[in-house]
Amino acid sequence: QVQLVESGGGLVQAGGSLTLSCVASGTDATLDAAAWYRQAPGKQRELVAAISSDGNIIYEDYAEGRFTLSRDNAKKTLYLQMNDLKSDDTAVYYCNTPAPYWSDYADVGYWGQGTQVTVPS
16 A cells, blocks of 8 residues: 655745645555646546656646646655646645555545645635
């Protein structure tokens, strides 16, 4: 099982920046493929950015040009650098990585507890 712990959230003014971190631990924990999601109040959880095992990164339109996903395999840490934050970015941000097919989490992968990002309007 993989444990994911997100951190780095907080309150930041519009136009400001935050860097989120997601640290993976547990037996054979990796972030070979991983993603950042977010969920705002009253909304469904949505993808922010994702990285594949070969290093390809995709961003949702609202994140393109403002957010940067990166990975440090040695530290087993996933990052999300967020710049020019807007009030619409207010959400709980979650880290996700796929789980083995035999895992109880195979259908949803592993998720962290989330970290709150608040950008006042």
